[in-house]
Each structure stands twice: as C-alpha cells, then as structure tokens.
Amino acid sequence: MKKEKVVGLEGSFAVAEAVRLANTDVIAAYPITPQTHIVERLSEMVAEGELDAEFICVESEHTAMSACVGASAAGARVFTCTAGQGLELMHEVLYIPSSMRLPVVAVIANRALSAPLSVWCDHSDMMAVRDIGWIQMLAENNQQAFDLTLCAYRIAEDSDVLFPAMVHIDGFYLSHVIEDMSLPEDEEVAGFIPEYEYPFTLDPDKPVSMGCYAPPFIYPEAKKAQEVAFESTIPQILETWKAFGDRFGRYYAPVEKYRMENAKIALLTMGSCSETAMLAIDELRAKGEDVGLIRLRLWRPFPFKEFREAVKDVEVLVVLDRCVSFGMGGPVCSEVKSALYDQQKKPHVVGFIGGLGGRDILIEGFEYMIRSALEKVKAIERGEEIETEMIGVRE
Amino acid sequence: MIEICIYGRGGQGGVTLAELVAHAAILEGKHAQSMPSFGPERRGAPVFAFLRVDETERIKVRAEIKEPDVLLVLDPGLLGVGDVVSRLKKDGMTIVNTIKSHDEMKSKIEANKIATVDAMGIARAVLGLPIVNTTMIGALVKATGIVKLESMEAPMEERFGKVAAKNIAAMRKAYEETVVS
Amino acid sequence: MGGEKLGWKDLELGCVVTEPGSAGEYKTGDWRSERPVRENEKCIKCGICYIYCPEACIKEDEEGYFEADLYYCKGCGICAHECPKGVITMVEEVEE
Numbered sequence: 001m002k003k004e005k006v007v008g009l010e011g012s013f014a015v016a017e018a019v020r021l022a023n024t025d026v027i028a029a030y031p032i033t034p035q036t037h038i039v040e041r042l043s044e045m046v047a048e049g050e051l052d053a054e055f056i057c058v059e060s061e062h063t064a065m066s067a068c069v070g071a072s073a074a075g076a077r078v079f080t081c082t083a084g085q086g087l088e089l090m091h092e093v094l095y096i097p098s099s100m101r102l103p104v105v106a107v108i109a110n111r112a113l114s115a116p117l118s119v120w121c122d123h124s125d126m127m128a129v130r131d132i133g134w135i136q137m138l139a140e141n142n143q144q145a146f147d148l149t150l151c152a153y154r155i156a157e158d159s160d161v162l163f164p165a166m167v168h169i170d171g172f173y174l175s176h177v178i179e180d181m182s183l184p185e186d187e188e189v190a191g192f193i194p195e196y197e198y199p200f201t202l203d204p205d206k207p208v209s210m211g212c213y214a215p216p217f218i219y220p221e222a223k224k225a226q227e228v229a230f231e232s233t234i235p236q237i238l239e240t241w242k243a244f245g246d247r248f249g250r251y252y253a254p255v256e257k258y259r260m261e262n263a264k265i266a267l268l269t270m271g272s273c274s275e276t277a278m279l280a281i282d283e284l285r286a287k288g289e290d291v292g293l294i295r296l297r298l299w300r301p302f303p304f305k306e307f308r309e310a311v312k313d314v315e316v317l318v319v320l321d322r323c324v325s326f327g328m329g330g331p332v333c334s335e336v337k338s339a340l341y342d343q344q345k346k347p348h349v350v351g352f353i354g355g356l357g358g359r360d361i362l363i364e365g366f367e368y369m370i371r372s373a374l375e376k377v378k379a380i381e382r383g384e385e386i387e388t389e390m391i392g393v394r395e
Numbered sequence: 396m397i398e399i400c401i402y403g404r405g406g407q408g409g410v411t412l413a414e415l416v417a418h419a420a421i422l423e424g425k426h427a428q429s430m431p432s433f434g435p436e437r438r439g440a441p442v443f444a445f446l447r448v449d450e451t452e453r454i455k456v457r458a459e460i461k462e463p464d465v466l467l468v469l470d471p472g473l474l475g476v477g478d479v480v481s482r483l484k485k486d487g488m489t490i491v492n493t494i495k496s497h498d499e500m501k502s503k504i505e506a507n508k509i510a511t512v513d514a515m516g517i518a519r520a521v522l523g524l525p526i527v528n529t530t531m532i533g534a535l536v537k538a539t540g541i542v543k544l545e546s547m548e549a550p551m552e553e554r555f556g557k558v559a560a561k562n563i564a565a566m567r568k569a570y571e572e573t574v575v576s
Numbered sequence: 577m578g579g580e581k582l583g584w585k586d587l588e589l590g591c592v593v594t595e596p597g598s599a600g601e602y603k604t605g606d607w608r609s610e611r612p613v614r615e616n617e618k619c620i621k622c623g624i625c626y627i628y629c630p631e632a633c634i635k636e637d638e639e640g641y642f643e644a645d646l647y648y649c650k651g652c653g654i655c656a657h658e659c660p661k662g663v664i665t666m667v668e669e670v671e672e
Contacts, residue, residue: 008414008421034433116591120433172433173457178414179428180421180453275455358433360458394583404607439607439650471671476606494671 004182004248011142011174012037014181015081015107015167018149020051021189022105025076028056028067032086033119034171035109039081061086065093065104072102073210075201077153080104083171084111084118087125091132097164098133099226100211103156103196104164106134107149109171110271112357120358121171123271123322126299127331133230135165135237136300140274143181145169147250151240154193158236162198163229168299170272172358184248192247231301254303255310256295259285263292265370266314266347270296270332271322273361280366291370296332304339311340317347318373320366321388322355329353329388348377354391365391396449397541398460402479403469406438408528411554412467413444416532418550419542420448428454441476448541463487466506467535469514469527471495480506490538490573492527497574510538512573521565522558529555529562533569544570600633600648608651610666616641619663625655 009017015038019027027046029039045051054071058064061082072078082090087108097104110126112118126136135155139145145167152165169175200208214222234254245251259281260266269277274295284291294310294317296303311317321330328334333351340346350373355361369391376386403409410431417429425448432443445460462484468474471493480489489506492514500511512534514527521530529551536544547566552559588594621640633648634655644655656664 006421006424008418008427119435172431176433177428177430177457178417180426272457276457279455362458362461363456394581395585404609437607439609440604441606472606472669 003188004184006180007183008178008180009142009146009183010037010176010178011139011145011169012109012176013041014142014146014183015149015169016041016045017183018146019079019105020045021184021186022079022150022153022193023077024051024053024079024105024153026054026056026068026071026078027080028058028064028071028078029080029082030058030061030064030086032061032083032111034111034121034175035081035083035086035107037175038107038109042079061090062093065090065096068104068106069093069096069100069102072097072104072198073100073200073202075196075198077157077196078102078104079106081107081109083109084113084125087129088113091129094129094132094134096211098230099222101162101226101229102164102198103153103162105149105152105156106164106166107145108166108168109175110168111171118357119171121173121272121322122356122358123168124324124356126168127323127325129166130300130331133163133226134300135161135163135233135298136168137165137298138168138271138296139170139174140272140295141181142174142177142179143250144252145174146181146183147244147248148252150189150192151244151252154240154243155233155237157193157196158233158240159197159199161233161236163233168271173272182248188247192244234298234301234303237298252297253306254296254298255306256297257310258293258295260292260294260310262290263313264290264315265374266292266294266311266317267366267370268294268296268317268319268332268336270299270320273320273322273355276361276363277320277366280363280370283363284367284370289370302335302339307336307339308343311347312345314347316373316377317349318369319349319351320355320361320369321351321353324353324356324390333388348380350376350386351388352391353388356390359392361392396447396452396454397465397539398463399446399448399465399467399535399539399541400460400463400479400482401444401446401467401469402473403442403444403528404438404473405436405440405442407469408526409442409444409469412469412528412532412535413446415529415547415550415554416446416535416542417448418553419546422549423542423546425450425542426452426454428457430457430459432459441473465490465535465539467531468492469531474504480504488538490531490534492531492534497576501576508576510534510573510575512569514569517565517568517572521568522561530565530569533566533571534573536566537570537573538575600645603647604631604650605645605647608646608649608669610651610653610668611646612644612649612651612653612655612664613667614641614643614663615665616663618661620661622660624658624660625664628654628658630654 156165241252319333325331413429417427420427488508490510514530
C-alpha cells in the first residue's frame with residue numbers, strides 16, 4: 001500500500017489537490033456558488049507556484065469551456081469546474097470536446113436550477129447534461145471527490161478513450177464540508193496518470209482541421225463512430241479504477257452495492273446522500289428487513305450490465321431522484337426502468353423525488369420511501385396507476 | 396458521536412471555529428465533519444455551523460444537526476432569537492459567551508448543563524478585537540473535552556499565521572475561566 | 577418571513593411575490609451589534625441620514641425629525657457616518 005496521510009480537507013480543496021497532483025496545464029473557469037472554493041484554491045495554487053498551470057480568467061462559463069476545447073486541442077491537460085446555471089451556460093460548448101474527442105476534465109458542484117433562484121444542491125444541472133457524450137461519475141464524500149477527479153484524467157486521456165470526463169460532487173454537501181480523508185504523498189501519485197498524448201495535437205508542422213462542417217452525407221457516420229467509441233470506454237474506466245485501487249487501496253465500481261446480500265428490496269441513490277442512506281439501511285436491517293442499497297457511481301456511459309446484475313434478485317427497486325424531468329417524473333427512475341424493460345425477470349420500480357434545492361434527506365426520509373414503495377407495489381398489483389411522489393413537500 | 400451546533404452571527408467566525416475543531420479532532424485520529432449552514436453569507440444575521448466528532452466511526456450522516464448534544468452560543472443576544480435551546484437533546488449542554496454570572500445564566504437557560512464565559516471580555520483584552528470564535532473554542536474544550544487543548548494549536552497556527560499566538564492565548568484564558576455545571 | 581410554513585398550493589403563479597416591500601417584514605433588527613442613537617437637539621432636519629440609509633428604514637416624523645425603524649435597521653452606521661452635525665452615535669447593543 002502506498003503512503004498516505006489522513007487530513008481534514010474541504011471537498012473543494014480535495015478536488016483542487018487532485019488537479020494539482022495531475023499536473024494540470026490549463027485551468028479555465030468562472031466562479032459560481034457552490035463551486036467557488038475550487039477555483040479560489042486553484043488560482044491560489046497557481047499564484048503561489050504550487051501548480052505550474054495557465055489560469056485563464058474568462059468572462060463566462062461558455063468561454064471557459066471554449067478555452068478548454070482550444071487548450072486541449074493544443075495538447076494541454078485541461079480542467080474546469082462549474083455548477084448549476086454555469087453548467088447550463090456552458091451547455092452549447094459541452095458537446096464540442098466529446099464529439100472532437102478532447103479529454104477535458106470537469107468537476108461539477110451540483111446545484112439546482114432557477115427559478116426560483118437556488119444556490120443549493122440538487123441534480124437538475126447534472127440531468128440536463130445527460131446526453132452530452134461525456135463520461136460522468138459521482139462522488140459521495142470528499143475522499144471520492146479526490147480519487148475520482150484523479151482517475152478522471154487517466155480515464156479521459158487513455159488512448160482508447162479520448163473523451164471528456166465529468167465528476168459530480170454535490171454542492172455544499174461536499175464542496176463546503178470538511179471531513180477526514182486520506183491524501184497520498186505527491187511522489188505516490190507520480191506516474192499514475194501517463195503523459196497526455198493527443199494524436200492530432202495542433203502543430204504548425206502537421207496542420208489539421210478540427211470541428212469541421214458535416215452535411216447529411218457524413219454526419220450520421222460521425223455520430224455512429226462517436227457512440228460506438230463512447231460505449232466501449234467502460235473497460236478502460238474499469239482498468240483505471242482497478243489500477244487506482246491496486247495503488248491506493250480504494251476500489252470503485254460502476255454500480256456499488258451496500259448490504260445487498262439476499263436483499264428483496266433495494267434503494268437506489270446517487271451522490272452525497274448515499275452514506276446517509278446506508279444508515280437507513282443499517283436501521284432497517286437491524287429490524288430484520290431484507291433491504292440493501294445500490295449507488296450508481298458511473299452515470300455515463302450507463303452501466304447496463306453491472307446494473308442489471310445488481311438488481312437481478314431484487315423484487316422492489318426504490319429509486320430516488322434529486323431532479324424533476326417535468327412531465328416525466330424522475331429522470332434516473334425513467335432510465336432505470338428502460339434499462340430493465342427487456343429483462344425477463346425484473347423488479348417493480350418505484351420512483352421518488354426528494355432533496356430538491358438543498359432540502360436535506362434524513363434517515364427517516366429513506367425509511368419512509370422504502371415503506372411507502374411497498375404500499376405502492378401493492379397498488380400496482382391491484383392494477384392502479386402510480387405517480388412519482390415528491391417526498392417531504394408541504395401540502 | 397457528539398453533535399454540536401454553533402450559533403453565531405454572520406462574520407463572527409462560527410464556521411471557522413467548527414473547521415478548526417474538526418481539524419484538531421482529525422489530527423488526534425478521530426473522525427470529524429464540519430458543515431456550515433449552506434447559503435449566502437450575511438453579516439450579522441443569525442447563522443449556524445455544525446460539527447460532528449466521532450472517536451471511532453466514520454461519520455456518514457450528511458445533513459444539518461436537528462437535535463445537538465451541545466449548543467455553543469457565540470453571541471448572548473441570540474438566545475432570544477429563535478427557539479434554539481429547545482432543540483437540544485434532553486441531557487444536552489449549552490455553552491454561552493456572556494457577561495452575566497454563571498448562576499444568573501443557569502436560572503435563565505432551561506438546559507441540563509451549562510457552561511459560561513465572558514469570551515467578549517477575554518477577546519477584547521487578549522486579541523484587542525471583539526471576535527470571540529477562537530476564545531469560545533477554549534470554553535468548548537473545557538466543557539466537552541472533545542479535543543485536547545494542545546491539539547488546537549497546530550490548526551490555529553496554520554490558519555492564523557502571525558496572529559495565531561494571540562488567538563491561542565485567548566483560547567487558553569477562556570479554558571481557564573469557563574464555569575461548567 | 578413565514579415562508580417556512582407555505583404549502584405548494586399556497587404559492588402564486590411562477591412564485592411571484594405580490595406584496596411590494598415585503599422584505600421589511602423580515603426582522604433584520606436582531607442582526608445588529610450597534611444601534612443608532614440620536615440627539616435631536618443638534619439635528620437640522622437635513623434628511624441626509626434618510627437619503628443615505630441603504631435599507632430605507634429611516635422615516636421622517638411629524639416634527640420633521642428622522643428615526644430609524646429598529647425592527648429592520650441592521651446597524652450599519654452609514655447614517656452616523658454621513659450626518660453633518662454628528663447627531664447620530666452608534667451605541668453597542670448590550671446583553672439583556
């Protein structure tokens with residue numbers, strides 16, 4: 001096992017440490033709550049000479065991502081971060097690095113979307129960027145925020161991947177919380193991320209054209225090539241997580257299970273509420289209930305195989321969304337249902353929406369969802385239609 | 396696990412207090428989590444910071460503290476703002492910065508156990524500033540033993556640099572003067 | 577503010593707040609660490625305090641003197657700083 005020290009670190013600072021240890025060349029970012037501490041710490045690192053990087057102060061998130069695209073094409077290792085409305089303003093440009101195969105790394109301090117104005121956490125910003133073609137993963141605590149950010153560079157820049165990667169850390173719940181975590185010594189990280197070698201680096205001696213125009217005779221071929229390449233990144237993601245685990249002792253998986261042995265009921269969560277959900281599972285297990293927890297670590301590409309495997313013996317799957325897909329219910333619940341549709345044996349899926357705009361989800365909230373889901377399943381079996389319930393909302 | 400709510404005003408340093416104690420606890424090999432009450436910062440507005448410390452187990456709960464074991468009040472004026480003391484656990488403790496006598500406070504606050512100290516007086520005398528957050532760490536440590544007093548020095552030196560010595564002196568003075576019963 | 581008790585059916589269309597100046601109902605007076613205290617015998621009723629108050633919480637009374645609404649006044653001290661006659665002193669709020 002490699003040498004590490006236990007430190008108290010804010011989630012934002014943990015991300016900044018990973019960006020420093022990755023020897024990032026270019027950072028282009030615009031401050032927005034609750035991401036601000038990440039950029040503040042990075043600009044301090046650059047100013048103090050702790051990190052030899054170009055910090056580009058841009059005038060918007062749209063420009064931040066545009067600068068990242070250019071810098072990445074020039075062969076630089078690139079980082080940005082944003083949240084909420086900032087990610088939305090960046091949206092147009094987010095498709096560019098994924099379709100141009102530029103391995104930009106971004107951390108999102110997840111935040112609700114206006115209106116009404118909210119700076120607090122939910123997953124509306126994340127769900128609005130589901131389809132951008134970036135590898136997307138979620139952290140549940142500050143340790144994972146650090147580990148996954150470091151891994152994101154290696155995954156994105158893998159010559160068999162070359163896609164941008166996004167790490168979601170829940171705004172405030174991780175970005176502003178200090179907790180104990182293990183931080184590897186600088187020399188222990190050395191070599192974990194190989195040199196970035198982009199095959200078509202912008203070079204006056206070897207001119208190329210990037211981001212070209214594609215009429216109908218070639219655009220579908222471009223998208224097919226992108227989709228096939230994107231879907232086949234999972235082995236490389238697994239390879240990096242294994243290499244990380246072998247080096248630092250912490251192993252990650254696309255779908256992570258907690259107390260799922262003989263579980264008939266499973267709760268599915270994503271992000272920072274997952275550890276609180278574990279406490280709810282512990283309490284229910286102590287009462288003799290066959291419940292377990294599944295967390296989606298990898299969100300894109302969607303880990304179909306691992307997910308189906310995780311729920312194959314489950315009778316009721318309770319899905320928590322921290323986002324509303326208006327007119328459609330919870331987006332994660334919809335995707336989970338579609339992932340199971342063709343399966344011969346599949347659980348009942350009951351969706352809940354909670355934790356919007358920074359509303360805490362407590363242990364009782366998870367217990368309520370599980371109890372309520374069992375009632376809803378009885379109603380489904382009676383042939384009744386079930387609506388997605390928003391928990392903890394005052395009538 | 397011990398759960399502490401720090402009740403102060405925006406700008407008084409309640410969040411810094413929670414962070415410093417969390418750092419000290421982690422340096423002692425404990426698990427700790429400090430969490431501000433999320434949102435915009437408004438000077439003078441009543442605001443909570445939250446601190447959890449556990450000797451052995453990793454802290455998994457990630458939400459505001461509803462029923463603290465300890466309520467640490469940085470500003471006595473806040474005792475009348477909102478119904479904070481009633482949120483305490485039954486055997487919980489209130490620690491207050493006050494110029495009043497311990498007995499007078501004891502009769503005023505409905506809590507099982509209280510600790511009092513004139514942190515403002517100490518801060519003015521030792522720091523020359525009316526900022527009580529580091530001083531109140533002395534009271535917290537005396538009343539709860541959540542960390543060793545010495546463990547506070549390294550995080551304070553890292554955070555405050557040149558002015559750390561004065562803050563440490565103020566903390567130590569408060570530790571000596573805090574009355575607990 | 578009372579918003580903590582509203583149910584979802586109580587909200588106006590698009591979460592519009594229909595009452596103008598309702599921020600004044602939010603008690604920010606207890607954010608204050610110092611309060612403005614006036615010696616009106618020196619006051620020339622110029623109204624500079626009224627103009628400079630960033631929270632518009634100073635009102636003119638029937639005699640033409642000015643008084644801060646201490647329910648809303650956060651104690652920023654701008655009135656005391658701007659008063660040309662030194663009528664206003666910021667006095668520390670004491671523990672009751």
